Amino acid sequence: MNLRTFWMRLGLASLVVCTLIVVAFMAALLFDLSWQGIPVLSWEFLTEFPQKGMTEGGIWPAIFGTTAVTLLATLLAAPLGVACAVWLEEYAGEGWLTQLTRAAVRNLAGVPSIVYGLFGLALFVQGMRMGASVLASACTLALLTLPAVIATTQEALRQVPRSLREGALALGATRWETTYSIVLPAALPGILTGVILALSRAAGETAPILFTGVAFYTRYLPASLFDEFMALPYHLYILATQHHEPEAVRPIAYGTAITLLLLVFLLNLGAFILRAQYHPKKRL
Amino acid sequence: MAMEEQHCLQIEKLHVYAGAKHILKGISLNLPRHQIIALIGPSGCGKTMLLRSINRMHDLDPNIRLQGSILFKGRNILDPRVDPVWIRRHIGMVFQKPNPFAKSIFENVAYGLKINGLKDKARIRAIVEESLRRSYLWEEVKDELDKSALELSGGQQQRLCLARAIAVSPEVILLDEPCSALDPISTAKVEETLLSLRQMFTILIVTHNLQQARRISDYTAFLYLGELVEYGPTAQMFEQPQQELTYNYLHGRFG
Numbered sequence: 001m002n003l004r005t006f007w008m009r010l011g012l013a014s015l016v017v018c019t020l021i022v023v024a025f026m027a028a029l030l031f032d033l034s035w036q037g038i039p040v041l042s043w044e045f046l047t048e049f050p051q052k053g054m055t056e057g058g059i060w061p062a063i064f065g066t067t068a069v070t071l072l073a074t075l076l077a078a079p080l081g082v083a084c085a086v087w088l089e090e091y092a093g094e095g096w097l098t099q100l101t102r103a104a105v106r107n108l109a110g111v112p113s114i115v116y117g118l119f120g121l122a123l124f125v126q127g128m129r130m131g132a133s134v135l136a137s138a139c140t141l142a143l144l145t146l147p148a149v150i151a152t153t154q155e156a157l158r159q160v161p162r163s164l165r166e167g168a169l170a171l172g173a174t175r176w177e178t179t180y181s182i183v184l185p186a187a188l189p190g191i192l193t194g195v196i197l198a199l200s201r202a203a204g205e206t207a208p209i210l211f212t213g214v215a216f217y218t219r220y221l222p223a224s225l226f227d228e229f230m231a232l233p234y235h236l237y238i239l240a241t242q243h244h245e246p247e248a249v250r251p252i253a254y255g256t257a258i259t260l261l262l263l264v265f266l267l268n269l270g271a272f273i274l275r276a277q278y279h280p281k282k283r284l
Numbered sequence: 285m286a287m288e289e290q291h292c293l294q295i296e297k298l299h300v301y302a303g304a305k306h307i308l309k310g311i312s313l314n315l316p317r318h319q320i321i322a323l324i325g326p327s328g329c330g331k332t333m334l335l336r337s338i339n340r341m342h343d344l345d346p347n348i349r350l351q352g353s354i355l356f357k358g359r360n361i362l363d364p365r366v367d368p369v370w371i372r373r374h375i376g377m378v379f380q381k382p383n384p385f386a387k388s389i390f391e392n393v394a395y396g397l398k399i400n401g402l403k404d405k406a407r408i409r410a411i412v413e414e415s416l417r418r419s420y421l422w423e424e425v426k427d428e429l430d431k432s433a434l435e436l437s438g439g440q441q442q443r444l445c446l447a448r449a450i451a452v453s454p455e456v457i458l459l460d461e462p463c464s465a466l467d468p469i470s471t472a473k474v475e476e477t478l479l480s481l482r483q484m485f486t487i488l489i490v491t492h493n494l495q496q497a498r499r500i501s502d503y504t505a506f507l508y509l510g511e512l513v514e515y516g517p518t519a520q521m522f523e524q525p526q527q528e529l530t531y532n533y534l535h536g537r538f539g
């Protein structure tokens with residue numbers, strides 16, 4: 001074995017070891033969660049309210065709250081984000097305003113989620129008088145996911161070859177017609193994937209909803225956009241760290257964790273299927 | 285007045301700069317109506333640049349600057365006040381690389397009609413069929429018009445792009461090497477099409493195939509390093525070129 005082969009083997013081996021370490025952690029996490037969480041799952045667990053100081057019963061209101069807030073956040077963030085990205089990519093050109101917007105979007109993506117939470121408290125809960133509510137939380141989560149939606153949409157638009165745009169323009173299409181009838185459909189799979197991934201991140205966030213609408217416990221499902229709600233990540237946090245009988249609620253905590261994980265997994269699966277369905281065919 | 289009737293498009297002292305690079309150096313060229321004009325010249329001499337200038341495709345590229353004038357229907361195409369959409373509705377283009385939309389074959393051809401406001405379904409169908417027949421694609425695709433255009437072969441895609449361009453009946457069609465991806469038989473068919481289309485359109489075609497230029501064109505323009513070296517009736521140009529450069533190029537003596 002000469003020196004080059006040695007280095008090659010060593011390099012390869014270290015790649016494998018690194019991969020194994022990552023996989024081992026993932027596997028341990030998943031195994032632990034599944035082992036302890038899945039037995040807890042039952043129809044009752046998924047459809048009932050918590051009972052007896054959360055030591056019994058289910059997590060239905062938290063599932064409902066997380067789903068509702070996440071969907072609403074998506075409804076708010078997707079049109080805004082896509083519109084913003086289309087403007088930046090297709091129309092804005094290279095002025096100082098564009099540069100500024102691009103920089104703002106990039107930096108917003110790095111802002112910690114607790115800061116979004118506090119901002120949401122100041123702007124939506126207090127400033128716009130939404131109170132601690134589904135709506136205020138959804139707005140805050142929408143803000144949080146906007147940079148990701150914008151970035152992925154921009155990326156998807158950039159993937160659309162320029163020759164396609166020129167083809168439409170050459171037939172006498174206006175820029176707007178080109179954008180909505182040629183560019184957006186071509187970019188749609190990428191945009192949808194981005195939106196769903198952003199959404200699945202939003203579903204797991206605790207900090208942004210903490211001050212803006214999530215409740216420790218509610219006896220009813222939110223009846224309007226201005227009610228408080230329960231959410232899976234916060235419920236988990238309560239059960240794991242704030243409960244007076246942590247040992248007694250441990251199984252429920254595991255059940256909650258695995259439910260949240262499954263919800264996020266389902267969303268990602270949706271993104272995957274969309275991606276596969278629209279698998280970009282050969283484009284010249 | 286007679287001159288204007290004769291000439292569909294008049295290019296006057298066209299200069300094109302890409303950044304600091306001077307790419308087209310004062311091209312003056314008149315396109316006679318209902319004729320086929322072949323544009324020949326070595327790779328990189330600026331043929332595509334010239335074509336793209338004619339339907340204002342350079343608008344999207346802030347790096348590119350144009351000077352001079354191109355008169356069409358009494359207006360200067362290069363004037364930013366002239367609406368590029370108006371220009372492109374009258375001057376169609378088939379690009380060097382086929383660029384079908386990710387839509388069905390039918391929708392690709394119907395696209396230009398629809399954005400131009402045609403609603404009558406039967407009429408759209410009729411025009412789509414006729415355009416596909418004209419570009420010799422009809423027989424191959426008539427049973428699968430709903431198939432994605434991206435599943436066509438390269439040559440079929442190029443003919444589709446030609447059909448798409450004819451469908452909107454422009455006055456001028458700019459063709460950038462439309463036959464470079466075609467087999468000899470389809471090439472012959474497309475050439476036939478172009479000859480028959482001459483009655484309706486003025487055609488400017490870029491080609492590397494000198495035989496093709498000779499077969500189909502009425503006039504030939506020879507472009508070299510961004511300059512128009514020679515322009516004249518095709519027969520005369522091939523038999524008695526006035527410039528030595530043209531002679532050398534036509535006889536494959538270059539380098």
Ligand SMILES: Nc1ncnc2c1ncn2[C@@H]1O[C@H](COP(=O)(O)OP(=O)(O)OP(=O)(O)O)[C@@H](O)[C@H]1O
Nearest residue numbers: 302305307326327328329330331332333334345347
């Ligand atoms: N967008 C651009 N920016 C800067 N320079 C360009 C651009 N497009 C083309 N050029 C340059 O302009 C010159 C002419 O290019 P053009 O594409 O018109 O050549 P062509 O005659 O069409 O060649 P071919 O036969 O290979 O297609 C080349 O030197 C090329 O490098």
Ligand SMILES: [Mg+2]
Nearest residue numbers: 331332380460
């Ligand atoms: Mg070219």
